[in-house]
Amino acid sequence: MIPHLLPRGTCLCSEFEMPQTPFYIAHYLDRAITEPASRLFPDGFAADVKPADPRFGDFQANGILPYARRHRVNPREAAHTLLEAADESASWDPAWVTAEIAGPGFINFRFSNAFLLAWLQQYRTESDLRSAAVSLQAGRRAVVDYSAPNTAKQMHVGHIRSTVIGEAVARMLAFSGATVIRDNHIGDWGTQFGILIMAIKETGADPANLGPDPLQALEDLYRKGSALATADPNLQERARHELVLLQQGDPGNTALWEQIRTVSYEGAQEIYDLLGITFDHVHGESFYRDRLDTVYDELVRHGIAQEDDGALVVFHPEHPRFARQPFIIRKRDGASNYATTDLATVLYRVEELAADAIFYVVGAPQSDHFEQLFLTVGKWFEATGRPQPEMRHLSFGTILGEDGKSIRTRSGEPPQLKALLAEAVDRAYALVSDKNPSLTEPERREIARVVGIGAVRYADLAQNRTSDYLFSWERMLSLEGNTAPYLLYAVARIHSIFRKSGIAPGEQEAAATPFESEGEIALARKLVQFPAALEQSLADLRPHLLCTYLFELSGTFSSFYNSDRVIGAETAVESRRLLLCARTLCILETGLHMLGLETLERM
RNA sequence: GCGGGAGUAGCACAAUGGAUAGUGCAACGCUCUUCUAAAGCGUAGGUUGUGGGUUCGAGUCCCGCCUCCCGCGCCA
Numbered sequence: 001m002i003p004h005l006l007p008r009g010t011c012l013c014s015e016f017e018m019p020q021t022p023f024y025i026a027h028y029l030d031r032a033i034t035e036p037a038s039r040l041f042p043d044g045f046a047a048d049v050k051p052a053d054p055r056f057g058d059f060q061a062n063g064i065l066p067y068a069r070r071h072r073v074n075p076r077e078a079a080h081t082l083l084e085a086a087d088e089s090a091s092w093d094p095a096w097v098t099a100e101i102a103g104p105g106f107i108n109f110r111f112s113n114a115f116l117l118a119w120l121q122q123y124r125t126e127s128d129l130r131s132a133a134v135s136l137q138a139g140r141r142a143v144v145d146y147s148a149p150n151t152a153k154q155m156h157v158g159h160i161r162s163t164v165i166g167e168a169v170a171r172m173l174a175f176s177g178a179t180v181i182r183d184n185h186i187g188d189w190g191t192q193f194g195i196l197i198m199a200i201k202e203t204g205a206d207p208a209n210l211g212p213d214p215l216q217a218l219e220d221l222y223r224k225g226s227a228l229a230t231a232d233p234n235l236q237e238r239a240r241h242e243l244v245l246l247q248q249g250d251p252g253n254t255a256l257w258e259q260i261r262t263v264s265y266e267g268a269q270e271i272y273d274l275l276g277i278t279f280d281h282v283h284g285e286s287f288y289r290d291r292l293d294t295v296y297d298e299l300v301r302h303g304i305a306q307e308d309d310g311a312l313v314v315f316h317p318e319h320p321r322f323a324r325q326p327f328i329i330r331k332r333d334g335a336s337n338y339a340t341t342d343l344a345t346v347l348y349r350v351e352e353l354a355a356d357a358i359f360y361v362v363g364a365p366q367s368d369h370f371e372q373l374f375l376t377v378g379k380w381f382e383a384t385g386r387p388q389p390e391m392r393h394l395s396f397g398t399i400l401g402e403d404g405k406s407i408r409t410r411s412g413e414p415p416q417l418k419a420l421l422a423e424a425v426d427r428a429y430a431l432v433s434d435k436n437p438s439l440t441e442p443e444r445r446e447i448a449r450v451v452g453i454g455a456v457r458y459a460d461l462a463q464n465r466t467s468d469y470l471f472s473w474e475r476m477l478s479l480e481g482n483t484a485p486y487l488l489y490a491v492a493r494i495h496s497i498f499r500k501s502g503i504a505p506g507e508q509e510a511a512a513t514p515f516e517s518e519g520e521i522a523l524a525r526k527l528v529q530f531p532a533a534l535e536q537s538l539a540d541l542r543p544h545l546l547c548t549y550l551f552e553l554s555g556t557f558s559s560f561y562n563s564d565r566v567i568g569a570e571t572a573v574e575s576r577r578l579l580l581c582a583r584t585l586c587i588l589e590t591g592l593h594m595l596g597l598e599t600l601e602r603m
Numbered sequence: 604g605c606g607g608g609a610g611u612a613g614c615a616c617a618a619u620g621g622a623u624a625g626u627g628c629a630a631c632g633c634u635c636u637u638c639u640a641a642a643g644c645g646u647a648g649g650u651u652g653u654g655g656g657u658u659c660g661a662g663u664c665c666c667g668c669c670u671c672c673c674g675c676g677c678c679a
Contacts, residue, residue, distance in 0.1 A: 050619070062621060069659070103622050104659065150679070191678055285679095311677055321606055321675075331677045338679050365673055367607065397608085398672080406672095435641050463616070466608080468672075470615065474628095479641040481627035482616080489641055497638045536619070548617065551626080555643095562634090562643040581638095603641080 021096075021119045023132035024531050026050065029059055029109055032092055036085035041067060041078075049109075051532050057100075057108035058525060059532075064105040075105030083107065113514035116524040117576070120583050124506060126590045133534065134177030143181045143349050144170040146361035147277075150187035151264035151284075152196050152218040155271050156414040157407055157471070158363070161396045164457045165465055166361035167277050167596045168543040169394060175594050176538055181353055182279045186268075188261055189285035189341060192222060194243030197256055198235060199225025201242075207259040215267035218260060244335050247289070257286075271417055274453065276598070288344035292336050295329065295343045302383040304376065305329060316375050327372040339373065346377050350389050357390040359541065364395040364466065394541055397468035399460075407471050421453060427477055428452035431485075432603060439602070447603045451477075451485055454597040458484035461595055462547040482551040487592060488600055490554040493561060494585040495601040501567045505582035512576035519560035523580050526556045530587050543595060550591045557584045 022028035030049040037045040045067050052060035064082065068075035079101045086092070086099070096115035102108050111119075123129055146166020149155045155163075166182075174180045199221045200207060210217035229236040246253040265282070272278070296312060299305035305314045310332035316322040329339045349355040360370060370393035381388050401407035409415050429448035432439070439447070459476035462483075463469045479485045498505055515521045533549030566577040589599045 048619095053622075056622070060621090065621075065659075075659085106622070148679090187679055309676075313676080325606090325675055326677085328677050333677080335677090337677070362679095363673095364608070366679080368674055369679085371607095395608095400672095404671095431641085436639080467616090468609080472615080475615070478628080483627090485641070486627095489639080493639055493642085500638050539619075544617085545619095548626085555626085558642060559644085561638080562640095565638070567638050602639080 021115065021122050023123065023129075024136070024535065025119075025528065026059055026532050026535070029061065029092075029097075033061055033063075033082060033086050033107070035091065036089055037063075037082055040081060040085055041071075044070075051529055052108060054522070054525060056102060056106070057110040058097075058528070059109045061107040061109070064107065068105060076101055079105050079107055111525065111528065113516070113521060113524070116521070116528060117512065117514050117579075119528050120524060120579060121509070121512075124583070124586070126586055126593075129530070129586070129590050130175060133175055133531065136176040136535065136538065137173060138177035140173075140178040140357060141181070141353070141355050142173055142178045142357040142359060143183050143353060143355045144173070144359050144361065145183050145185050146170070147268075147272075147279075148185045148187060148362070149264075149268050150190075150192060152192060152215075152222050152260050153264075154215055154219055155268060155417040157399055157417060157420055158414055160417055160420070160456065161399065161460055161465070162361045162363070163271075163275065163277065164460045164596065165394065165396055165543060167275070168457075168461055168594070169359060169361060169541050171594045171596060172534070172538055172541070172543065172546070176534065178357075181281065181349075181355065182277075183281045183283070183349075184279040185345065186264075186282060186284035187338070188257075188264070189247070189289065189336070190338060191239075191243060191335075193246055193253075193257055193260070194239040194241070195225040195229055196222050196260060197242040197246065197253055198239040199228065200256060202228060202235070207256055207263070210263065214263045218263060240333055240335070244333055247335055261286075271421070274421055275457075276596070285338065285341040285345075288341050288348055289336070291344035291347055292340050294347065295340055298384060299329065299343075299376070299380060302380070304379050304383065314372070314376050316372070319375065321368075322372055322375065325368070325372075327369075327376055339369070342369075342373050343376065343380070346373075346389070346391070350381075350386060355389055356387070357392075359392050359394050361394045361396070364397055367393060367395055370395075392541070394465065396465040400468050400470050402470065402472060404470070421456060423473075424456045424477070425449050425452035427473060428455065428485075431477060436603065443602075447600055450598045450600050451488060451603065454484035454488060454592075457596055458487070458547065461543045462551070464544050465542060482547065484597060485603075487550055487554050487588065488597075488603060490557055491585060491588050491592070491599045492601060492603045494557070494581050494588075497566055497581055498585075499601070501578075503578060505585055507578075509575055509579040509582070511572050512579045513572040515576060515580075516573075517564050519564040520577065520580060523556050523560045523584065526553050527580070527583050527587055530591070546591060546595065550588060550595075553584065553588060553591075557588075 026049045030047045034047045037047065046063045047061045048063040049059050049061045052058060064075050064079045068078050083099055095112060097109050097111050099107055099109050123132060144166055147159060147163040149159050170180045170182050203224065205221055225239065229239050242253060246257055299314065305312050308326060311328050312330035313326035313328050315326060327339055328337060329343065331337060346358065349358055374391050377391065378388065399407050407414060425448050428451040429444060432444050432447045432451065455476045476483055477485060479489060515524050533546055537543060537545040564577060566574060566581060569577060592599050
């Protein structure tokens with residue numbers, strides 16, 4: 001339930017009746033004009049309320065224009081009629097929000113300074129925001145499938161996007177009320193094991209004793225195996241056979257596979273510890289192997305899959321491309337592949353986890369695979385009478401190096417994630433030591449960790465996930481522009497104000513009067529846009545919209561900070577400015593935490 | 604060849620079919636005896652690849668063309 005604005009005439013200052021302001025204000029305004037509109041315009045009126053350019057108002061409703069066109073009426077007149085009816089039914093208190101018609105027929109809503117203050121007095125803490133936000137996705141049960149490294153390989157820069165975006169998406173969903181199941185779907189059942197097992201047997205390596213960097217050793221072994229297989233068709237065949245043996249439960253290969261898995265998990269865990277990420281499931285593809293026969297049987301029985309050239313494949317005759325481009329679910333040699341395990345995984349998630357939504361945070365090059373997967377699941381579950389989960393591929397672009405090509409080290413390999421994160425922390429350490437040498441060594445280390453890791457994560461999140469992005473140390477660690485250091489600096493400065501004043505955030509706000517200065521008003525208006533930004537970001541699960549909002553909020557705060565002195569102002573003024581600082585701090589920290597960043601008290 | 608994505612200021616990027624296309628770097632000015640100047644303020648910078656179309660309104664939707672990236676039978 002969205003709480004309602006006070007009806008007109010209610011006393012705003014009663015101690016017993018705290019004024020209630022809606023959290024999702026756009027929803028409130030939408031309903032407030034949709035209700036009278038449903039009487040005036042019986043057929044299909046959508047209010048279309050969205051954040052407005054601050055010059056025009058706080059929110060605007062654009063729905064009149066398409067309506068007027070459809071019904072050949074004058075849009076401004078229709079808007080006028082609508083506003084009169086809304087006014088009649090006291091949809092909003094004019095002391096809090098005013099509406100006016102502008103341009104060809106926009107309805108602009110503008111909040112009063114009293115409203116801004118009331119809103120900010122109501123949503124005071126991260127937990128206030130959280131409890132108010134949950135109405136958006138309450139009851140939804142969503143699996144977020146992300147990170148998904150392969151066993152026997154170091155995580156490299158290519159995994160950062162899935163890991164970082166997936167974590168942010170999971171947090172955003174959870175914040176807005178969904179039950180989130182974080183699932184790290186590790187690639188531990190594929191072709192690479194055939195090659196690896198073959199290589200182990202050929203070279204006589206001991207997977208239980210791989211030296212100081214066992215994961216690196218495995219990766220080298222894999223590379224060696226690949227080279228062997230490429231050079232010698234017999235070994236290629238041998239590798240395939242080892243995989244088939246493994247998938248058939250051969251005890252020797254299973255033991256090797258267990259050892260490889262253990263080494264790989266431990267390696268990946270280092271990264272997750274560094275990023276503060278915990279999964280609910282780290283099942284891996286292998287976990288689903290006892291469901292693969294169900295997949296084959298049911299898809300064949302319902303005529304969805306067919307034999308083709310020795311393999312079991314699914315075609316989608318209605319689709320322009322997948323009518324001929326197969327979805328291979330069983331290879332000619334009888335081995336499963338990731339199409340098979342992905343199908344089995346959907347089955348598990350729907351039957352055992354009762355998921356009603358599954359989000360795959362995987363790179364754009366795999367979009368064909370997911371499109372085929374979703375089509376196949378649709379037919380399969382339709383035929384078997386299972387509930388259809390919402391499935392979405394949250395695809396993302398490639399990370400490019402400064403040369404505009406897919407990022408590589410000098411040796412031609414993608415940079416390792418561990419090394420990349422370490423370099424970020426080192427660079428941040430150099431920066432903080434330079435900018436703030438008075439801090440103690442341990443303080444600078446801690447700041448470097450938060451800023452360095454945060455910079456890498458934020459650089460990734462701040463950009464539209466669907467496009468490729470250019471990796472640049474200089475840019476991501478800059479204190480200028482839409483970067484983690486800039487946002488963290490804003491947070492640190494607010495903490496500094498409270499530290500200097502000896503006041504805790506949230507204290508000494510009682511004397512606050514409505515905002516007056518340009519800086520105060522701009523900041524307050526920006527703060528109340530937080531729910532709308534969250535909602536927009538959630539609509540297509542695009543974290544960069546939340547980033548943009550937080551960056552703009554930081555900028556608005558910095559302007560305010562430079563123009564309006566907080567400490568030492570006259571009591572009522574100081575009080576309301578402290579309130580603004582406390583709320584800015586709260587929303588910035590809430591937002592940054594939602595993106596997976598830690599925040600600092602000084603830097 | 605077929606299919607997908609992309610092309611916005613010198614550079615990196617925003618912009619849910621809406622109002623005068625924004626932000627940050629870089630450039631040029633200005634502002635620290637005052638809460639962190641790691642900041643703020645200002646100036647300049649655009650035929651949104653290109654040609655058509657739909658619309659009251661197009662960077663956004665449709666069609667053609669150009670350029671780049673990616674995918675397309677047993678890898679994940």
